[in-house]
Amino acid sequence: MWALSWWYGAGWKAQLKRFLERLDSSYDYFSIGLLLRSLFAPFRQISAGKVRGPINIQIRAFADRLISRFIGAFVRLILIVVGAAWLGILAIGGVIYALLWLVVPVLPLVGFIFMTAGWVPTWE
Amino acid sequence: MGVSFNYGAHRAAKARVGKFIGKTGHLLMISLAIVLAFGGIVLIVLANPVGWLVASLAAWPAMFAKWYVGELSDISAEASETAIEASLSSGVLAHLSKQPSPHDIAAAIGQTNEGAFYGARFGLTANFLLQIASNEQSDTAEIWQTAMDVKDELNLEHLSAGTLVYALVKQLPDHDALLAHNHMELDDIKRGIEWQEHIKQLIKHHSKPRRTGGVARDWSFGYTPLLSRFGQNISQQIAAGGLLSVDLESHADALDQLVDTFSTSGRQNSVLVGATGVGKTTIVHAFAERLLDASSKLPANLKFRQVVMLDSSSLISAAPGRGQLEDLIMQVFSEAYAAKNIILCLDDAQLFFEEGVGSVDLSNVLLPIIEAGRLRMILTMDDQRYLQISQRNSALVNALNRINIAPAGKAETIKVLQDKLILTEFSRKVTYTYQSVDEAYRLSERYVHDLAMPGRALKLLESAASYNENGLVTMNSVQQAIEQTMNVKVSVAAESDDREKLLNLEELIHKRMINQDRAVSVVSDALRRARAGVRNPNRPIGTFLFLGPTGVGKTELSKALADVYFGGEDRMIRLDLNEYVRSEDVTRLIADGADDPTSLTAQAMKQPFSVVLLDEIEKAHPSVLTTLLQLLDEGILRDIKNREVSFRDAIIIATSNAGAERIREYIDRGYKLDQFEEEFTNELINSGQFRPEFLNRFDEMVVFTPLEKADLLKVVDLIIAGVNKTLALQKVSVEVDEDAKKLLVEKGYDPRLGARPMRRVIQRVVENNVAKAILSGIVKPGSAITITASQVEETMGKAEKAQAIEQEAS
Numbered sequence: 001m002w003a004l005s006w007w008y009g010a011g012w013k014a015q016l017k018r019f020l021e022r023l024d025s026s027y028d029y030f031s032i033g034l035l036l037r038s039l040f041a042p043f044r045q046i047s048a049g050k051v052r053g054p055i056n057i058q059i060r061a062f063a064d065r066l067i068s069r070f071i072g073a074f075v076r077l078i079l080i081v082v083g084a085a086w087l088g089i090l091a092i093g094g095v096i097y098a099l100l101w102l103v104v105p106v107l108p109l110v111g112f113i114f115m116t117a118g119w120v121p122t123w124e
Numbered sequence: 125m126g127v128s129f130n131y132g133a134h135r136a137a138k139a140r141v142g143k144f145i146g147k148t149g150h151l152l153m154i155s156l157a158i159v160l161a162f163g164g165i166v167l168i169v170l171a172n173p174v175g176w177l178v179a180s181l182a183a184w185p186a187m188f189a190k191w192y193v194g195e196l197s198d199i200s201a202e203a204s205e206t207a208i209e210a211s212l213s214s215g216v217l218a219h220l221s222k223q224p225s226p227h228d229i230a231a232a233i234g235q236t237n238e239g240a241f242y243g244a245r246f247g248l249t250a251n252f253l254l255q256i257a258s259n260e261q262s263d264t265a266e267i268w269q270t271a272m273d274v275k276d277e278l279n280l281e282h283l284s285a286g287t288l289v290y291a292l293v294k295q296l297p298d299h300d301a302l303l304a305h306n307h308m309e310l311d312d313i314k315r316g317i318e319w320q321e322h323i324k325q326l327i328k329h330h331s332k333p334r335r336t337g338g339v340a341r342d343w344s345f346g347y348t349p350l351l352s353r354f355g356q357n358i359s360q361q362i363a364a365g366g367l368l369s370v371d372l373e374s375h376a377d378a379l380d381q382l383v384d385t386f387s388t389s390g391r392q393n394s395v396l397v398g399a400t401g402v403g404k405t406t407i408v409h410a411f412a413e414r415l416l417d418a419s420s421k422l423p424a425n426l427k428f429r430q431v432v433m434l435d436s437s438s439l440i441s442a443a444p445g446r447g448q449l450e451d452l453i454m455q456v457f458s459e460a461y462a463a464k465n466i467i468l469c470l471d472d473a474q475l476f477f478e479e480g481v482g483s484v485d486l487s488n489v490l491l492p493i494i495e496a497g498r499l500r501m502i503l504t505m506d507d508q509r510y511l512q513i514s515q516r517n518s519a520l521v522n523a524l525n526r527i528n529i530a531p532a533g534k535a536e537t538i539k540v541l542q543d544k545l546i547l548t549e550f551s552r553k554v555t556y557t558y559q560s561v562d563e564a565y566r567l568s569e570r571y572v573h574d575l576a577m578p579g580r581a582l583k584l585l586e587s588a589a590s591y592n593e594n595g596l597v598t599m600n601s602v603q604q605a606i607e608q609t610m611n612v613k614v615s616v617a618a619e620s621d622d623r624e625k626l627l628n629l630e631e632l633i634h635k636r637m638i639n640q641d642r643a644v645s646v647v648s649d650a651l652r653r654a655r656a657g658v659r660n661p662n663r664p665i666g667t668f669l670f671l672g673p674t675g676v677g678k679t680e681l682s683k684a685l686a687d688v689y690f691g692g693e694d695r696m697i698r699l700d701l702n703e704y705v706r707s708e709d710v711t712r713l714i715a716d717g718a719d720d721p722t723s724l725t726a727q728a729m730k731q732p733f734s735v736v737l738l739d740e741i742e743k744a745h746p747s748v749l750t751t752l753l754q755l756l757d758e759g760i761l762r763d764i765k766n767r768e769v770s771f772r773d774a775i776i777i778a779t780s781n782a783g784a785e786r787i788r789e790y791i792d793r794g795y796k797l798d799q800f801e802e803e804f805t806n807e808l809i810n811s812g813q814f815r816p817e818f819l820n821r822f823d824e825m826v827v828f829t830p831l832e833k834a835d836l837l838k839v840v841d842l843i844i845a846g847v848n849k850t851l852a853l854q855k856v857s858v859e860v861d862e863d864a865k866k867l868l869v870e871k872g873y874d875p876r877l878g879a880r881p882m883r884r885v886i887q888r889v890v891e892n893n894v895a896k897a898i899l900s901g902i903v904k905p906g907s908a909i910t911i912t913a914s915q916v917e918e919t920m921g922k923a924e925k926a927q928a929i930e931q932e933a934s
Binding site for chain 1 (some may be wrong): 134138141164168171172173174175176177178180181183184186187188190191194195333335337338339340341344345346347418462463466565574637
């Protein structure tokens with residue numbers, strides 16, 4: 001009984017907490033918030049910084065900076081998409097795991113029913 | 125009714141189930157689950173429906189295995205409950221019987237890992253606890269109550285094994301005496317509980333995943349290839365889990381100041397100023413860790429910034445030419461500035477501001493950058509060097525935001541040591557006892573001068589690891605380490621030959637000293653007190669003023685002490701104070717060892733365990749005597765760099781000829797030493813030759829009596845014994861007839877000079893005759909040469925004639 005009360009009480013909560021921690025850790029890994037805040041920042045500071053000189057040099061620097069920002073935004077967007085997808089998969093997996101957790105104690109009963117039914121998968 | 129233990133409570137029962145399952149049971153359940161799942165799948169594949177049941181049955185052992193790990197292996201305390209079984213640590217709880225006696229509690233503690241901590245760190249082993257614990261069940265309530273009080277006092281989550289160890293020891297009536305045997309007090313167990321809790325917290329903290337900004341953290345910041353080549357990225361090392369930093373209260377202020385400096389709009393630099401070993405680099409590491417922590421409350425312009433420590437030696441070696449180095453530095457700094465996320469750290473920044481081996485003065489390049497204050501920089505500097513640089517270059521100092529780092533106090537140092545030792549214990553495969561840490565603090569404070577706390581204690585503990593006893597670094601290991609490295613004796617005399625030497629000190633000294641029984645006895649007593657551990661540790665071993673005419677053995681006694689007790693005449697620091705007659709000579713007395721290795725402080729730093737002989741003290745300038753007052757009083761002298769130099773393991777002997785004529789008068793009038801000593805000392809004070817506060821600083825003032833002819837006969841024997849020692853190489857010996865000895869005394873006796881002319885006379889007569897005998901081949905190896913009175917007459921006659929001719933000629 002103690003095992004069951006832990007399983008459906010503190011145990012389940014602990015699994016939920018662990019799942020949220022994993023989600024948080026993945027969110028930190030993909031740094032989506034940071035990516036959104038710096039979406040248009042020059043990538044790796046390439047061509048960043050003020051350039052003094054004649055107008056043609058300034059225009060070229062502006063263009064370079066624009067390209068750097070564009071590359072940055074592109075790379076960041078890709079990571080945001082990949083990160084969001086991964087977080088989604090993780091969330092769905094977590095919910096399934098949490099639900100499966102609830103049925104683990106009754107699995108032998110399910111097995112017994114299957115055995116009684118006599119069904120087995122066929123490979124032909 | 126006192127607190128009691130409910131054996132049947134759920135938590136207690138669960139703890140017993142957990143103990144029953146144990147690690148083996150857990151492993152068995154996992155194995156069973158795997159076997160059932162695998163077996164079931166095989167049966168299903170073989171089209172046997174029983175496979176469903178078999179495979180699904182794997183769920184139950186798997187569930188129990190999960191339960192064991194999730195709850196039973198470490199059952200958390202029930203926060204709202206105050207009952208014993210609700211808060212007792214599960215390890216102890218599992219091993220308790222229905223109505224446990226203190227003895228049963230001790231047995232339960234002995235079976236837990238928590239209990240083993242006190243066995244290894246404090247010497248409070250399971251056997252020790254079993255021996256001291258009573259078998260009376262009626263005593264148990266008091267144990268519970270004491271343990272609960274400690275738990276509340278230390279604000280603990282669990283009623284841990286440590287609180288029970290404390291309670292068991294406290295219940296013993298003579299616990300103080302028992303603990304003293306282990307070199308500890310009852311409160312030290314509380315410190316041990318805190319230490320254990322701290323280790324648990326550290327493990328918990330470091331087992332949590334770090335939030336350090338993620339994969340795209342640095343995408344908005346520039347590449348830094350040059351910095352990667354010439355610097356060490358501390359932030360990267362921390363992120364990889366390679367550095368263990370310590371949270372210290374004394375460092376918290378410095379960290380906050382660093383955050384303030386870099387988050388406001390002023391000059392973006394800070395200089396951490398403090399003595400070497402105080403923890404400046406540790407603060408930089410802690411700062412880097414704080415910046416990396418996503419959960420820390422920091423302004424956005426500081427979060428995830430990286431601290432890179434520049435390596436001066438690799439910079440200098442990469443650009444040997446003057447201009448090249450400046451170019452390279454500018455490139456590195458430009459790169460750091462352009463990257464936008466770099467905080468440069470110049471550790472030991474003096475290397476960048478002065479010319480020397482491994483250092484180059486780059487002030488001209490660095491000053492404009494520092495003054496502009498846009499590139500974020502942290503400099504660390506020794507306080508003495510900082511002062512020197514500030515004298516030379518005040519503009520530089522004015523451009524820096526100074527943060528002073530004070531040395532850590534005892535409690536903080538112990539905390540730092542306990543944290544840092546985790547890595548040392550792992551790498552050196554040793555365990556440090558609590559007493560060793562405490563002893564390292566005490567001894568390093570006294571003997572290690574070139575570092576500040578906590579660095580100095582840590583250095584000593586690291587070297588003590590080599591003297592471990594069966595993997596344990598004990599108080600004895602620390603004492604051995606300091607004895608070997610500093611050549612001092614800090615342990616209480618335990619070796620039998622050491623004890624013998626101490627008990628027979630007078631006899632040993634008298635082997636080379638004639639008469640002066642009182643002087644020999646007072647210094648011997650002082651040494652015995654010191655080595656038995658009953659002296660005041662905050663003073664020198666002994667401070668003595670030897671008074672008496674010249675040639676009566678004042679210096680000889682000092683030499684004898686250095687030889688017999690400290691291991692050689694070279695263990696004597698001798699200062700002729702007639703060379704310190706001006707007030708400016710104080711500087712020479714306390715000069716830095718690098719400038720003047722012969723200064724008193726420099727010699728004492730190198731050789732703290734020695735006899736310090738201050739000869740002819742009456743001739744020293746009053747300022748010199750005032751400087752020496754603190755030395756005599758507290759055993760401490762501050763050198764010119766304001767470093768404390770300890771004289772607490774030295775015997776200080778000051779000698780003076782003051783009042784020598786008066787002593788002779790007393791003796792001539794037939795007084796014995798004990799009859800006139802007190803009166804003579806009073807006369808000396810009244811005469812104004814010594815200030816009373818100076819004389820009061822000495823433990824003893826010892827008057828040496830002039831030697832009589834009977835004493836000088838014994839001195840002759842001693843000198844001849846010395847000659848024979850030298851001749852032992854030639855396998856010959858010398859004997860002097862009694863008449864010849866008396867004649868030698870007659871010739872060598874001078875009431876004004878004591879025994880001093882004796883050596884000259886003996887050298888002339890005995891050594892000359894022996895030399896002639898050896899050269900003429902009269903003596904063969906193994907034979908003895910006898911010196912007769914006539915030979916003495918003849919040699920002395922010749923010498924006197926030669927002297928007369930010399931005088932006539934002049």
